[in-house]
Amino acid sequence: MSVSRRSFLGGAAAALGTLGSGIDVFAQNRQGALAGAPGQRPSMDDYDSIAHLSSNENCWGPPESVLKAMNQSFKYAMRYGYPGGDVQGELAKHHGVKNDNLLITAGSGEVLDVVGTTFLQNGKKVLGVEPSYSSVYQHATSIKSSAIKLPLNQKDHRQNIAAIVKTANERASEIGFVYLCNPNNPTGLIVTKDEIKQLLDGLPQGMPVLIDEAYHHFVDDARYATSVPYVVEGRPVIIARTFSKIAALAAMRIGYAVAPAELIQKMRPYSMGSVNVAARFGAVAALKDAKSQAEIKARTIALRKKVTAELDAYGYETIPSETNFFMVSLNGREVQPVIDEFRGKKVAVGRPFPPMTQHLRVSIGTEDEMERFMKAFKEIFPAKSRTTAAG
Numbered sequence: 001m002s003v004s005r006r007s008f009l010g011g012a013a014a015a016l017g018t019l020g021s022g023i024d025v026f027a028q029n030r031q032g033a034l035a036g037a038p039g040q041r042p043s044m045d046d047y048d049s050i051a052h053l054s055s056n057e058n059c060w061g062p063p064e065s066v067l068k069a070m071n072q073s074f075k076y077a078m079r080y081g082y083p084g085g086d087v088q089g090e091l092a093k094h095h096g097v098k099n100d101n102l103l104i105t106a107g108s109g110e111v112l113d114v115v116g117t118t119f120l121q122n123g124k125k126v127l128g129v130e131p132s133y134s135s136v137y138q139h140a141t142s143i144k145s146s147a148i149k150l151p152l153n154q155k156d157h158r159q160n161i162a163a164i165v166k167t168a169n170e171r172a173s174e175i176g177f178v179y180l181c182n183p184n185n186p187t188g189l190i191v192t193k194d195e196i197k198q199l200l201d202g203l204p205q206g207m208p209v210l211i212d213e214a215y216h217h218f219v220d221d222a223r224y225a226t227s228v229p230y231v232v233e234g235r236p237v238i239i240a241r242t243f244s245k246i247a248a249l250a251a252m253r254i255g256y257a258v259a260p261a262e263l264i265q266k267m268r269p270y271s272m273g274s275v276n277v278a279a280r281f282g283a284v285a286a287l288k289d290a291k292s293q294a295e296i297k298a299r300t301i302a303l304r305k306k307v308t309a310e311l312d313a314y315g316y317e318t319i320p321s322e323t324n325f326f327m328v329s330l331n332g333r334e335v336q337p338v339i340d341e342f343r344g345k346k347v348a349v350g351r352p353f354p355p356m357t358q359h360l361r362v363s364i365g366t367e368d369e370m371e372r373f374m375k376a377f378k379e380i381f382p383a384k385s386r387t388t389a390a391g
């Protein structure tokens with residue numbers, strides 16, 4: 001029996017009692033993707049009236065195969081020791097690693113927190129770039145640690161691997177781990193496989209590196225590769241992956257870490273170990289539905305190319321992204337008032353990413369949402385009137 005989106009959502013809401021309790025789509029909390037500012041949740045109608053281009057979600061939602069698997073899992077909703085679809089075994093097969101190389105978490109945000117808690121003890125700091133996915137840095141602050149943040153290359157906004165290696169060696173005793181988001185959020189730019197090798201070969205022996213591959217599935221550039229093979233080699237590399245993006249399961253909360261067994265062992269005590277039954281079954285189905293993921297990738301990239309070409313032609317340069325979001329230069333305007341203007345037009349766009357405060361991050365939404373974005377953009381940034389020789 002096929003599961004319609006509507007029947008799935010009805011079942012899910014009944015079982016979990018969560019849908020419609022709302023997410024503040026404009027709240028900018030530490031995760032960015034998850035709202036949760038207490039009290040400030042919109043009604044379902046408000047939520048549905050907004051174009052959601054702020055959190056790099058997969059706007060098309062999970063495919064039938066995944067909805068069906070999740071719906072079937074609800075018969076275990078009242079249980080603690082529920083079956084899990086062997087998500088760990090399926091992931092081990094998928095990546096060619098062992099079960100003890102994996103830690104399953106409630107979203108990859110939990111991996112980032114767990115890595116912070118594990119490796120930032122005794123005053124150690126995280127080393128990374130800015131702007132990047134700042135959750136890691138915010139978590140460091142919350143546990144009374146801190147971050148050493150290096151700037152992106154001024155000209156092309158890429159991560160400066162040589163500078164990371166240099167700082168890691170000069171300040172090795174201060175550093176608990178290195179954080180690298182690849183492709184980077186918010187720029188959408190990749191670190192190439194050669195640069196990853198340069199980084200891993202150049203760091204002090206044994207220094208852990210957290211490589212956040214949340215947007216891995218959207219990359220087309222042949223110079224990019226996953227860093228999972230370095231885990232198999234036994235390097236101190238922790239890969240963070242999520243089902244929130246290509247698999248469209250952001251609200252279900254499931255992600256995982258791939259790392260050498262001894263690092264997973266150190267991390268496990270800090271993980272909640274609590275991933276719900278629907279997320280587990282949905283994730284297994286998503287792993288098996290490569291066709292749907294390929295379709296989402298193609299659709300996302302086609303829309304991204306269309307919108308960025310339109311913006312470029314309109315005189316607003318975009319950064320060449322390899323993800324389901326992109327950044328556009330606001331030609332010298334500060335981003336926060338622009339975000340507020342979009343908000344007034346019921347279009348939720350990305351938060352500010354200091355120090356790139358004259359760029360706007362836009363997630364790829366549906367065709368309709370992207371049209372609403374372009375219409376709002378042209379209202380906020382009217383085309384410059386041309387001066388003629390005669391005039």
Ligand code: PLP
Pocket residue numbers: 031032033055056106107108109110133181185212214215241242243244250254255
């Ligand atoms: N890493 C990056 C780079 C992200 O952009 C996000 C969310 O937007 C996450 C991790 C966390 O995602 P989740 O906890 O939903 O897996």
